[in-house]
Amino acid sequence: MAWLGLAEEGDILAKEGKKILARLNDLPGLFFANHSLTLTAYYLDDIMEEQEAAENMLQIARELDDQWFLALALTLSGLVYFRRKDSKKAKELAEESLRLIDAIQDQIIAVITLNTLGHIAIASEELTTAEGYFQRCLNISEALGFPWAFGNATKYLGQVALLKGELAEAETYFLHSLKIADDLGLDRDIVNHLFEFARLREAQDRAADAVLLLALLMEQPASRQARLGEGPIRDSAQGLLDELEAGIPAESYIGLLEQGRQLELDEMLAELRMER
Numbered sequence: 001m002a003w004l005g006l007a008e009e010g011d012i013l014a015k016e017g018k019k020i021l022a023r024l025n026d027l028p029g030l031f032f033a034n035h036s037l038t039l040t041a042y043y044l045d046d047i048m049e050e051q052e053a054a055e056n057m058l059q060i061a062r063e064l065d066d067q068w069f070l071a072l073a074l075t076l077s078g079l080v081y082f083r084r085k086d087s088k089k090a091k092e093l094a095e096e097s098l099r100l101i102d103a104i105q106d107q108i109i110a111v112i113t114l115n116t117l118g119h120i121a122i123a124s125e126e127l128t129t130a131e132g133y134f135q136r137c138l139n140i141s142e143a144l145g146f147p148w149a150f151g152n153a154t155k156y157l158g159q160v161a162l163l164k165g166e167l168a169e170a171e172t173y174f175l176h177s178l179k180i181a182d183d184l185g186l187d188r189d190i191v192n193h194l195f196e197f198a199r200l201r202e203a204q205d206r207a208a209d210a211v212l213l214l215a216l217l218m219e220q221p222a223s224r225q226a227r228l229g230e231g232p233i234r235d236s237a238q239g240l241l242d243e244l245e246a247g248i249p250a251e252s253y254i255g256l257l258e259q260g261r262q263l264e265l266d267e268m269l270a271e272l273r274m275e276r
Contacts, residue, residue, distance in 0.1 A: 001013065001040075002036075002039050002040045002043045002188070002225075003039075003148075003184075003186050003187075003188065003189070004185060004186065004187055004188075005186075005187030005188050005191075005221060005222035005225070007040045007043035007044050007188070007225055008040075008044065010036070010039075010040045011037070011040035011041070011044060013036075014033055014036035014037045014040055015037070017029075017033045017036070018030065018033040018034065018037065021033050027060050027063060027064055028060075028064070028069075030056070030060055031057055031060045031061065031064075031069055031073075034053040034054070034056040034057045034060070035053075035057060035072070035076070037049060037050070037053035038050050038053045038054050038057070038076050038079075038080075041053060042079070042083070042226060043188060043225040043226055044225065044226070045225075045226040045231050045232055047080070047083060047084060050080055050083070051080045051084075054073065054076045054077040054079075054080050055077070057069070057072070057073035057076060057077075058070070058073040058074070058077060060073075061073045067100050067103065067104050068104060068106060068109070070100060071097045071100040071101050071104070071106065071109050071113075072097075072109050072112075074093045074094070074096050074097035074100070075093070075094060075097040075109055075112050075113045075116060076112075077093050078090045078091070078092075078093035078094040078097065078113075078116050079112075079116055079228075081093060082116060082119060082120060082123075082228075082229060083228070083229055085229075087120050087123050087124065090116065090120055091117065091120050094113050094116045094117050094120065095117070097109065097113045098110070098113050098114075098117070101113060107140050107143075107144055108144070108146075110136075110137070110140055111137045111140055111141055111144075111146065111149040111152075111153070112149075114133045114134070114136050114137040114140075114153075115133070115134065115137055115152060115153065115156060117133045118130045118131075118133035118134045118137070118156055118160075119156075119228060119229065121133060122159070122160065122163070123229070127160055127163055127164055130156075130160050131157065131160045134153050134156045134157045134160065135153075135157065137149065137152070137153040137156075138150060138153035138154060138157065141153055147180050147183075147184060148180070148184065148186075150180065151176075151177045151180030151181055151184075151189070152177070154173050154176050154177040154180070155173065155174065155177035155193070155196065157173045158170045158171075158172075158173030158174040158177060158196065159196070161173060162196075162199060162200060162203060165203075167200065167203055167204055170200055170203075171200060174193060174196050174197060174200060175272065175273065177193065178190070178193045178197075178269070178272060178273065179273060181193060182269055182273070187220075187221075187222040188222040188225045188233075190222070190265075190269065191217055191220045191222040191223050191225075191233055192227060192233055194213050194214070194216060194217040194220075194268075195213075195214070195217060195227070195233055195236055195237055195240070197213055197272060198210040198211075198213040198214045198217070198237070198240060199240065201213065202240065202243075202244065207244050207247060207248055208248070208252075208256055210240070210244055211241065211244055211248070211253065211256040211257065211260060212256055212259060212260040212263065213260070213268070214237045214240060214241050214244075214260065215241075215256065215257045215258075215259070215260025215261050215263075216260045216261070216263045216265065216268055217233065217234070217237050218234055218237055218238070218261075219261055220265065223237065
């Protein structure tokens with residue numbers, strides 16, 4: 001439900017499941033209930049709940065003495081520390097998780113851990129290192145036939161390309177990732193892509209198109225959910241709008257906002273996908 005843009009409803013269900021599983025003393029079940037809570041709390045930008053759930057996962061994994069559970073718990077704990085701007089601790093936990101993953105030869109958790117390490121590298125402005133992590137994630141996801149992870153890795157490669165000023169490559173990556181998110185019906189990810197395209201349009205000196213995308217984005221309920229390391233998507237969108245406003249005549253800017261608010265999401269998605 002969180003992936004479909006219904007994080008509030010998903011959070012309620014995860015908490016209800018957690019209570020039932022606690023009464024049953026079902027530790028593996030509780031582990032996955034807390035896993036669900038890390039996701040809903042992340043999308044709802046509730047860092048305290050996310051951290052508590054991740055810590056519960058670590059405790060359960062150690063009680064069960066299970067390396068797969070521990071590798072996943074370490075990865076999600078690393079994400080929490082990254083969101084708290086503690087990249088050093090985040091990297092320590094992610095690298096510990098990756099060592100366990102290599103030992104047990106797991107690939108499912110690897111796609112999450114590699115993405116985490118990629119974002120830590122971006123935060124340190126190590127773009128080539130980040131690109132390597134995301135490419136490894138892409139290769140694993142493709143081999144597994146794991147569309148969600150493949151789409152994520154593609155989007156993140158687009159972010160790196162944008163930071164490197166490789167705009168054509170960034171657009172190709174974003175379009176490919178958007179198609180996957182749209183095909184899977186991931187409302188939050190679709191809205192997040194609108195922000196990625198707005199940043200790209202700004203870099204392409206297409207400020208008017210960026211404003212249209214951001215105005216449409218702000219009308220979507222899923223825009224209240226979070227971006228990794230940035231808080232709610234709409235907050236990031238508003239920050240970019242404020243930057244764009246300074247370079248556009250006031251009357252034109254107001255008109256673009258109104259035009260963007262009237263756009264239909266499906267039509268915009270079709271237009272973006274046709275640009276490929």
